Amino acid sequence: MIRMDGAPEDCRVHPALAASLLKAVALDPAGPTVQVFDRVFYPLLVWFSRKRAPHLARRILRPAGQQGLYVPGVLSCDVDAIAHDTAVESLRRARKGAHRFDPTKGDPIAWVVRNAIFAYVDIVRKEYGRQGLRHVPTEEADIEALGTQNQTHPSDGAVAQVEVGLAALDSRERNAIILHYHYGFEYDEISEMLFGSASETKRVGRLLEKARAKMLASSQELRA
Numbered sequence: 001m002i003r004m005d006g007a008p009e010d011c012r013v014h015p016a017l018a019a020s021l022l023k024a025v026a027l028d029p030a031g032p033t034v035q036v037f038d039r040v041f042y043p044l045l046v047w048f049s050r051k052r053a054p055h056l057a058r059r060i061l062r063p064a065g066q067q068g069l070y071v072p073g074v075l076s077c078d079v080d081a082i083a084h085d086t087a088v089e090s091l092r093r094a095r096k097g098a099h100r101f102d103p104t105k106g107d108p109i110a111w112v113v114r115n116a117i118f119a120y121v122d123i124v125r126k127e128y129g130r131q132g133l134r135h136v137p138t139e140e141a142d143i144e145a146l147g148t149q150n151q152t153h154p155s156d157g158a159v160a161q162v163e164v165g166l167a168a169l170d171s172r173e174r175n176a177i178i179l180h181y182h183y184g185f186e187y188d189e190i191s192e193m194l195f196g197s198a199s200e201t202k203r204v205g206r207l208l209e210k211a212r213a214k215m216l217a218s219s220q221e222l223r224a
Contacts, residue, residue, distance in 0.1 A: 006051070011043040018108035026098035038091050044109075045087035045116050050079060052120075082123060089119040100171055107196030114193045117179075165215030173211035180208060 021040060024033040093115040101111050166174055172194060179185045179193065187201040195203060 007044060007047050011047045013040055013044055013109055015108060018112065019103050022094075022098050022101050022108050022112070023103070025095050026101065029095060029098070034095060037095065041091060041094070041112055042087050045090045045113065046083045048113055048116050049083040049086040049090075049120055052117075078127070082120070082127065085123050086116055086120045089123060090115040093119060097171075105195060107192075110193055110196055114175075117193075162215075165218045168214050168218040169211050173207060173214070176204060176207045177211050177215070180204075 017040065021033060021037045024031070025037050090112070094112045097115075101108065166177065169177065175194060176190055179190045180187075185193075187204045188198040190204045191200040192198045194200075194207075
């Protein structure tokens with residue numbers, strides 16, 4: 001679950017302001033609101049990155065035996081730099097996907113902060129990662145490109161099946177699959193991130209079941 005209790009007062013963002021800024025950025029991604037959006041959310045994202053980093057690493061390491069699920073610990077001397085880079089990358093991802101936010105189905109603050117989870121993992125891997133670690137794509141255009149690329153020049157074996165399977169999912173299904181199976185988050189945590197409430201676990205279960213069925217169908221088509 002994404003918890004903001006404990007965040008310093010100067011890091012907090014009012015939900016109404018968050019929703020308003022997301023809407024404005026979605027309407028005009030290059031407009032003056034972008035600077036306000038970054039200024040408002042940056043302190044919260046830095047705090048979140050520092051506060052949740054060790055916990056995120058443990059979550060990612062949980063699915064033992066799955067190759068590639070490795071995120072090194074961050075050296076104390078690098079914590080501030082990693083938090084800054086995570087916040088900057090999170091803001092970029094949130095701005096790029098602002099048009100996909102639905103205020104009737106989720107909490108705007110949790111939606112923005114969710115980007116920090118993916119960004120943190122990718123940045124730590126980039127800074128400390130072992131050679132050969134795969135970047136997990138989470139953005140719409142990247143996934144669509146993967147799908148097209150791997151149907152023409154597929155990767156070997158299971159990797160190609162996963163890539164093509166992810167390309168067959170919609171944004172919410174894809175995020176649920178990646179959050180649960182790659183990053184190890186529980187249903188209530190995914191529910192908080194996708195729907196703004198930890199109580200929608202049955203909805204998450206149905207979402208994952210539907211996504212798995214679509215991925216299986218895609219992999220069968222690939223093998224045909």
